[in-house]
Amino acid sequence: MAAPIAIHLEFGGGAELLFNGVKEHHVTLPSQSEPWDVKQLLVWIQRNLLKERPELFVQGDSVRPGILVLINDADWELMGELDYQLQDQDNIVFISTLHGG
Amino acid sequence: MAQEVCSLKAQLKEQEKEIAALKKKLSQLEKSHTSALELHDKVRPLTPLKAKLALSNEDIMRYSRQLLLPELGVQGQLNLSKTSVLVVGCGGLGCPLAQYLAAAGIGRLGLLDYDEVELSNLHRQVLHGEENQGQAKALSAANAARRLNSTVECIPYHLQLSSENALQLIQQYDIVADCSDNVPTRYLVNDACVLSGKPLVSASALRMEGQLTVYNYSGGPCYRCLYPVPPPPETVTNCSDGGVLGVVPGIMGCFQALEVIKIASGQGSSCSQQLVMFDAQDARFRSIKLRPKQAGCAVCGENPSVTKLVDYESFCGSAATDKCRKLNLLPRDQRITVQDYQSIMDKAVPHLLLDVRPLVEVEICHLPFSLNIPLSSLEERKTEHIQLFQERISQLKQQMAGDCRPPVYVICKLGNDSQKAVQVLEKMSGSEVDSIMVKDICGGLMAWAQKIDPTFPQY
Ligand SMILES: [Zn+2]
Numbered sequence: 001m002a003a004p005i006a007i008h009l010e011f012g013g014g015a016e017l018l019f020n021g022v023k024e025h026h027v028t029l030p031s032q033s034e035p036w037d038v039k040q041l042l043v044w045i046q047r048n049l050l051k052e053r054p055e056l057f058v059q060g061d062s063v064r065p066g067i068l069v070l071i072n073d074a075d076w077e078l079m080g081e082l083d084y085q086l087q088d089q090d091n092i093v094f095i096s097t098l099h100g101g
Numbered sequence: 102m103a104q105e106v107c108s109l110k111a112q113l114k115e116q117e118k119e120i121a122a123l124k125k126k127l128s129q130l131e132k133s134h135t136s137a138l139e140l141h142d143k144v145r146p147l148t149p150l151k152a153k154l155a156l157s158n159e160d161i162m163r164y165s166r167q168l169l170l171p172e173l174g175v176q177g178q179l180n181l182s183k184t185s186v187l188v189v190g191c192g193g194l195g196c197p198l199a200q201y202l203a204a205a206g207i208g209r210l211g212l213l214d215y216d217e218v219e220l221s222n223l224h225r226q227v228l229h230g231e232e233n234q235g236q237a238k239a240l241s242a243a244n245a246a247r248r249l250n251s252t253v254e255c256i257p258y259h260l261q262l263s264s265e266n267a268l269q270l271i272q273q274y275d276i277v278a279d280c281s282d283n284v285p286t287r288y289l290v291n292d293a294c295v296l297s298g299k300p301l302v303s304a305s306a307l308r309m310e311g312q313l314t315v316y317n318y319s320g321g322p323c324y325r326c327l328y329p330v331p332p333p334p335e336t337v338t339n340c341s342d343g344g345v346l347g348v349v350p351g352i353m354g355c356f357q358a359l360e361v362i363k364i365a366s367g368q369g370s371s372c373s374q375q376l377v378m379f380d381a382q383d384a385r386f387r388s389i390k391l392r393p394k395q396a397g398c399a400v401c402g403e404n405p406s407v408t409k410l411v412d413y414e415s416f417c418g419s420a421a422t423d424k425c426r427k428l429n430l431l432p433r434d435q436r437i438t439v440q441d442y443q444s445i446m447d448k449a450v451p452h453l454l455l456d457v458r459p460l461v462e463v464e465i466c467h468l469p470f471s472l473n474i475p476l477s478s479l480e481e482r483k484t485e486h487i488q489l490f491q492e493r494i495s496q497l498k499q500q501m502a503g504d505c506r507p508p509v510y511v512i513c514k515l516g517n518d519s520q521k522a523v524q525v526l527e528k529m530s531g532s533e534v535d536s537i538m539v540k541d542i543c544g545g546l547m548a549w550a551q552k553i554d555p556t557f558p559q560y
Pocket residue numbers: 322323324325326327394395398399400401402
């Protein structure tokens with residue numbers, strides 16, 4: 001059994017509007033048999049934080065195009081994307097790309 | 102006494118004549134000065150920018166405070182003077198960018214925008230003035246930049262950047278700055294920069310946030326490396342919908358100017374493969390390390406599938422403007438016009454007018470007899486709002502004779518959200534609330550202001 005882990009979630013660039021305008025969320029992921037990865041985190045966010053219009057946040061089992069995921073201040077592409085195994089105290093940021101000028 | 106008054110009046114008249122003559126002379130002079138800048142409505146070949154061999158005494162005085170920086174120095178200043186920069190979009194980002202590039206002594210400044218100056222631009226597009234309303238933004242920006250530094254060659258382009266003209270235009274410039282306001286243009290500018298090998302200094306801003314990255318520069322990724330698939334159009338918010346605090350694009354445009362100057366002068370930018378995020382609310386800048394150039398990228402990768410410019414509006418499923426899209430979700434018989442609604446009011450037909458805009462917009466302006474429940478509250482079925490709605494429907498039913506369904510007319514700013522709300526209310530009708538007859542008002546409050554009540558504010 002993997003112990004519960006506490007992580008810090010942040011939403012920005014307008015993605016926070018899907019979460020009642022709240023940018024920062026300190027959450028604890030419950031203990032489970034396998035270590036938590038980002039793919040499971042997305043499911044957890046959908047079930048626990050995201051109430052309405054999930055299509056504005058996820059597409060298939062990943063985030064929708066136009067949302068950049070950062071793991072501990074680095075592009076998630078450098079960290080293994082959906083397969084990255086979450087560690088206690090990780091900082092995961094979801095940023096919606098801006099287009100205005 | 103009377104004589105004195107008479108003579109003073111005559112003197113005054115004389116002086117007024119003189120003032121009028123002076124004013125006329127001044128405006129003619131100013132006009133001839135501004136007309137010297139020729140507005141380009143299509144892309145034409147430019148003469149190559151001549152490299153300065155040395156700084157003049159005037160240059161030395163003008164740029165002395167930056168010449169003193171070892172990071173810039175005389176060579177850096179000479180490098181600036183032989184660099185040409187294309188600014189795509191003369192709005193909230195493009196204005197401060199063009200201003201600082203002109204002030205710093207860039208050699209040539211291409212200023213592109215298809216739009217004209219409007220009153221609602223002035224809070225953030227700070228090169229334009231009240232007197233420029235209706236004028237091409239490109240020309241207004243070019244005139245302002247030239248007033249600041251007449252030694253900079255300013256070329257205003259009043260045109261829409263397209264797959265047909267982008268390569269020819271971008272090839273003529275050394276550095277490109279993306280200050281545009283829509284997704285198709287961002288992909289178009291990126292691809293044109295990759296295909297012609299130009300660095301792209303890109304920024305964006307919305308509400309209280311800004312983002313900046315330098316693409317296609319010193320081996321780093323391009324825009325498509327990061328965003329291979331465009332976002333679904335319904336997830337994209339523009340400044341006219343989401344709002345923007347003027348100083349936020351101001352800060353990001355200044356940041357773009359900084360990176361352009363660093364590249365042009367030879368210092369180099371540190372924002373390749375970096376995303377700089379600015380949060381104005383928390384007054385915080387954050388720099389994030391991005392993925393490297395992607396081998397599988399459709400345009401800059403090893404086997405690119407995009408080898409010439411494509412149709413970006415169809416690729417993104419949206420138009421290359423920041424103007425609002427008009428949705429058509431409802432059949433004709435579920436919509437009424439503002440004229441229809443006016444006659445409903447004139448005949449005092451019992452009904453409920455439901456305004457589904459967010460509270461912040463209702464505070465700007467609203468019709469006095471409307472009930473406000475934001476679309477998001479309807480979608481989330483917020484209990485207190487649904488109860489309120491049900492109460493108003495019950496009251497309406499009592500007013501009406503017989504057992505017909507009470508009419509509900511839904512209004513918003515432009516007539517998009519009102520259609521979504523009608524769809525939500527249709528689902529609720531007869532189950533979550535009493536049975537109702539629900540329609541939306543085409544064109545919303547802005548159509549009301551334009552066609553029915555000219556004293557109603559527009560925003
Ligand atoms: Zn690329």
